[in-house]
Amino acid sequence: MNIIHQIEMALWLAVAAIGFAILFNVPKRTLFTIAILAALGGSCKLILMQFGIHIIVGSLVGATLIGLLSIPAAHGKHAPPLVFSIPAVIPMIPGAFAYKAMLGFIKLTGNISTEAYQLALEQTVNNSLKAIFIILALTAGVSFPMLMSRKESAKEIKI
Amino acid sequence: MITSLNSNTSLKETGNNLLEIGCLLMTSGASTNRIRVTLERISDGLGYDTEILITHRTVFLVLKDEKTQDVFNSFKKTPPHGANFTLVSGISKMSWHVIENNWTLNQIKEEVNRLKKLPRYSLLTTMIFVSLADAGFCRLFGGEYIDMSTTFVATFIAFLVRHNAIKLQFNIYLSILFASFTACIIACFAKIFGIGNHPDLALATAVLFLVPGVPLINSFSDLMDGYVMNGVVRGTHAMLIAFSIALGMLISMLICNF
Numbered sequence: 351m352n353i354i355h356q357i358e359m360a361l362w363l364a365v366a367a368i369g370f371a372i373l374f375n376v377p378k379r380t381l382f383t384i385a386i387l388a389a390l391g392g393s394c395k396l397i398l399m400q401f402g403i404h405i406i407v408g409s410l411v412g413a414t415l416i417g418l419l420s421i422p423a424a425h426g427k428h429a430p431p432l433v434f435s436i437p438a439v440i441p442m443i444p445g446a447f448a449y450k451a452m453l454g455f456i457k458l459t460g461n462i463s464t465e466a467y468q469l470a471l472e473q474t475v476n477n478s479l480k481a482i483f484i485i486l487a488l489t490a491g492v493s494f495p496m497l498m499s500r501k502e503s504a505k506e507i508k509i
Numbered sequence: 510m511i512t513s514l515n516s517n518t519s520l521k522e523t524g525n526n527l528l529e530i531g532c533l534l535m536t537s538g539a540s541t542n543r544i545r546v547t548l549e550r551i552s553d554g555l556g557y558d559t560e561i562l563i564t565h566r567t568v569f570l571v572l573k574d575e576k577t578q579d580v581f582n583s584f585k586k587t588p589p590h591g592a593n594f595t596l597v598s599g600i601s602k603m604s605w606h607v608i609e610n611n612w613t614l615n616q617i618k619e620e621v622n623r624l625k626k627l628p629r630y631s632l633l634t635t636m637i638f639v640s641l642a643d644a645g646f647c648r649l650f651g652g653e654y655i656d657m658s659t660t661f662v663a664t665f666i667a668f669l670v671r672h673n674a675i676k677l678q679f680n681i682y683l684s685i686l687f688a689s690f691t692a693c694i695i696a697c698f699a700k701i702f703g704i705g706n707h708p709d710l711a712l713a714t715a716v717l718f719l720v721p722g723v724p725l726i727n728s729f730s731d732l733m734d735g736y737v738m739n740g741v742v743r744g745t746h747a748m749l750i751a752f753s754i755a756l757g758m759l760i761s762m763l764i765c766n767f
Contacts, residue, residue, distance in 0.1 A: 358648075359648075359649060362645035362646075362648045362649050363645070363649065365641050365642060365644075365645040366642040366643075366645040366646055366649070367642075368638060368641075368642065369638045369639045369640075369641055369642020369643070369645070369718070370639075370642055370718075370722065371594075372630050372634065372635050372638045372639065373592070373635060373638075373639050373642075373718065374538070374592040374593070374594050374723065375592065375593045375594055375595050375596075375629050375630060376594040376595060376598075377594070377595045377598055377599075380598075392649075428598075428602060429594075429598035429601070429602075430539075430543065430597060430598055430601045432539075432540070432543075432594075432597070432726075433594045433597065433598050435726075436538075436594075436722055436723060436726050437722075439722075439726070440720070440722045441642075441645070441646070441649065443717070443720055443722070445646060445650065445713055445714055445717045445720070446650045446710070446713055446714075448751075449709075449712070449713035449758075452755050452758065452759070456759060456762075485725065486729075488726075489725060489726050489728075489729035489730075490729065492726055493726070493729055493730050493733055496730075497733060503546065505605065
């Protein structure tokens with residue numbers, strides 16, 4: 351496992367999260383926490399994938415970690431948990447799979463030979479299912495801690 | 510009679526303020542449950558009973574004075590949606606002040622006006638950081654530094670296109686289509702002129718700043734909280750945005766024969 355590569359990836363995860371945080375106009379005091387959460391969650395997913403764990407499970411674990419950490423962050427910085435969790439989880443979105451799936455769908459509309467069509471169909475279904483399930487895993491992981499706490503506000507959760 | 514008149518005006522003012530807060534939360538990207546809980550918390554603190562119907566474009570409120578049995582009800586349509594988490598966080602903080610520090614209606618009004626006037630991040634700051642974010646995505650998916658600069662330039666210009674299209678009051682999905690088309694055309698130029706080793710990655714990541722992250726996550730939390738209708742509406746909205754992005758990419762790829 352290449353540690354320098356891992357640190358670089360964590361850095362870019364944080365940069366991506368900060369970009370979205372600024373797009374969503376978060377309070378300035380929360381920016382640093384969002385960067386840390388994104389780097390932790392994303393690195394968790396990347397490291398799990400290096401141990402041969404499937405990308406969907408990895409995304410679920412990473413997103414759940416972000417969801418869990420967003421509650422102490424909300425207590426510390428006096429902002430609702432979604433301010434932290436939504437920008438932090440966005441660097442994990444499956445952009446490359448969605449793109450490949452879209453290219454596949456374009457290919458499937460063309461007039462190509464049966465073998466090429468079979469191959470394209472297999473790849474397209476695989477890529478689009480991956481994209482859909484990763485997005486579902488991310489949203490479920492982020493909502494999970496608030497559902498488990500059975501409270502209506504993060505302020506009522508004792509930590 | 511005079512006292513009843515006074516209580517009526519204060520009921521009316523409270524109702525109008527609660528509607529405004531609800532609409533602000535809806536446009537700023539709060540989930541339906543958060544809107545309901547916040548409004549109920551504020552009206553509890555002021556001593557009123559509320560029933561609320563929240564939809565994507567309208568908020569409906571019935572406010573009841575428990576002592577006099579007076580009732581106020583009204584609708585308010587929400588302004589165009591655009592995520593603003595400073596507002597969500599500020600209103601959430603304010604609602605706790607109402608409960609814990611017994612804030613009055615005037616204090617609430619002042620705070621809402623102050624929150625509404627808070628400046629956003631400047632356009633240039635937003636553009637630079639969003640472009641950096643997309644460049645970061647390009648690196649995460651395995652691009653090299655030269656591809657990242659292509660992504661940076663493509664996102665920078667596409668963001669400006671979307672900003673101006675929304676300012677010119679184009680349809681929101683059409684604005685996203687324009688932005689995604691611009692980003693992909695620029696990435697296609699990089700491919701045509703042979704800049705970078707993975708131009709396809711630059712193409713795939715330059716549109717990622719358009720992804721509907723807030724509607725998607727809110728859609729899921731609404732569905733989980735039992736607001737199925739709002740969840741489906743938000744999900745459809747997110748799907749339409751994703752479809753616009755794909756259509757913009759498709760058109761530019763057909764033009765450039767990628």
